[in-house]
Amino acid sequence: MNNPRVRFAPSPSGAAHIGNGRTALFNWLYARANSGKFIVRIEDTDQARSSETSERLVLDTLSRLGLRWDEGPDIGGPYGPYRQSERQHLYARAVRELIETNDAYPCYCSPRELEMERKASIAARKPPRYSGKCRKLTVAERSAMEKGGIRPAIRFKIKGGSVEFDDAVRGGVSFDTADFGDFIIMRSDATASYLLASAVDDMEMRITDVIRGEDHLSNTPMQILIMRALGHEPPRYAHLPMILGPDGSKLSKRHGSADIHELLEAGYLPDAINTAMAMLGWSGVDGNEVETLEAIAAKFDLGGVSRSPSRYDKKRLDNLNSRALRSMDTGELLSLVSPALERSGFPIDRFGEEHMRAMIETAREGANTPADVVSHMGQFAGAVKPDDATLTILKAPETSQVADALKKALSGLSTIDTEKYKSVIESVSLQTGLKGKRLYQPVRAVITGAASGPKLADIFTILGPEELLKRIDKLEALERA
Numbered sequence: 001m002n003n004p005r006v007r008f009a010p011s012p013s014g015a016a017h018i019g020n021g022r023t024a025l026f027n028w029l030y031a032r033a034n035s036g037k038f039i040v041r042i043e044d045t046d047q048a049r050s051s052e053t054s055e056r057l058v059l060d061t062l063s064r065l066g067l068r069w070d071e072g073p074d075i076g077g078p079y080g081p082y083r084q085s086e087r088q089h090l091y092a093r094a095v096r097e098l099i100e101t102n103d104a105y106p107c108y109c110s111p112r113e114l115e116m117e118r119k120a121s122i123a124a125r126k127p128p129r130y131s132g133k134c135r136k137l138t139v140a141e142r143s144a145m146e147k148g149g150i151r152p153a154i155r156f157k158i159k160g161g162s163v164e165f166d167d168a169v170r171g172g173v174s175f176d177t178a179d180f181g182d183f184i185i186m187r188s189d190a191t192a193s194y195l196l197a198s199a200v201d202d203m204e205m206r207i208t209d210v211i212r213g214e215d216h217l218s219n220t221p222m223q224i225l226i227m228r229a230l231g232h233e234p235p236r237y238a239h240l241p242m243i244l245g246p247d248g249s250k251l252s253k254r255h256g257s258a259d260i261h262e263l264l265e266a267g268y269l270p271d272a273i274n275t276a277m278a279m280l281g282w283s284g285v286d287g288n289e290v291e292t293l294e295a296i297a298a299k300f301d302l303g304g305v306s307r308s309p310s311r312y313d314k315k316r317l318d319n320l321n322s323r324a325l326r327s328m329d330t331g332e333l334l335s336l337v338s339p340a341l342e343r344s345g346f347p348i349d350r351f352g353e354e355h356m357r358a359m360i361e362t363a364r365e366g367a368n369t370p371a372d373v374v375s376h377m378g379q380f381a382g383a384v385k386p387d388d389a390t391l392t393i394l395k396a397p398e399t400s401q402v403a404d405a406l407k408k409a410l411s412g413l414s415t416i417d418t419e420k421y422k423s424v425i426e427s428v429s430l431q432t433g434l435k436g437k438r439l440y441q442p443v444r445a446v447i448t449g450a451a452s453g454p455k456l457a458d459i460f461t462i463l464g465p466e467e468l469l470k471r472i473d474k475l476e477a478l479e480r481a
């Protein structure tokens, strides 16, 4: 298919989570892979739950991920406006048309009546659906209701038969309309329901392919009926599989953050997030390395999307992110973390360019996020405040022996290279009789104030003997406190 038009249609009522992000990504990839257009439409018909802040958050998140749109609420386009709250006139026109063609009718039932009807159906073990009571009202009965001040909702009339469509992911899908009641397309306050608004917009905006989450599968037959009644052929559909947690249960907070904005703020890289999302239901990326959007788009194919649920594993994202950090150009990484580094109070001015590069090279080892890099860098600056575990190490009796031995070994030196570092460690080992972890842990603690972090050899060679001695004095004071 060439030049498709696809849309991402978020409801601006909360955070942008991985599920929405995956839908946006797959739409973007499909458009990019087929020279199409990617459209963003804000589905804010539920005014009570929608907010401008949430809309801004969604748009900002998409931009930061690199998922730029061709038409949308901020930039407009040929089929605007792109916010449903500004399109009510189009929905009202569609409703008028549907009433004229006898595909819709006003319903005056009160919420209480509907609730009683629902309970009666359940008690009779029948699926709860609208009885169609208001279908049969005469013109006179309708005007009596109107005179009584009752504002009707408008329902779509189900006329029987089945709705079939070919889903790009799920294959042939069929629904028997006997399972649906006449559904509401316009509420009594004259606002369009989601089912109507989204169907009208997909038609009016010339959407060719609707790619969305499987949770919308059951809405599709009703939207197809609306479009056909309005004289349009529906677009193609592709329903993406559900996303579960790594243990196969419903995805929730305890599986680690799935809020994309939060992840970006914590320093996760857009390409790492995109690669992790591309893996949710599609086998085109294996997650062994971070891939760019362009690289993923070059091989993207909806036919390769699986119908079985996919699992979101935060650890996979952590892995991808730490790989991305490791393979990033040193200068690029330095500019990425510089703002956060400065905010953390790191004395950038104290170190020359060469030292900064050397430090960042070692600080990125074992870091999952730029925030980890910043915290590792803090160990070079001596800015680390020991945590409880490190305080215990600092207070252990061997630690003061290690500190004394270190001071002795360092005092005659003016510089340190890898060879000298090795002999310093050997000398401390000989003086204290300690080896392995029992030796390295207190050495690290008296120098950095932390229990883990960048390679000790790097810390020694970069800081040099004078700075190391100062550190030991400072941390020894804590040891005695």
Ligand code: GLU
Binding pocket: 009, 010, 011, 043, 198, 211, 212, 213, 216
């Ligand atoms: N606004 C809907 C949602 O956020 C999406 C509707 C659709 O894609 O048709 O779930």
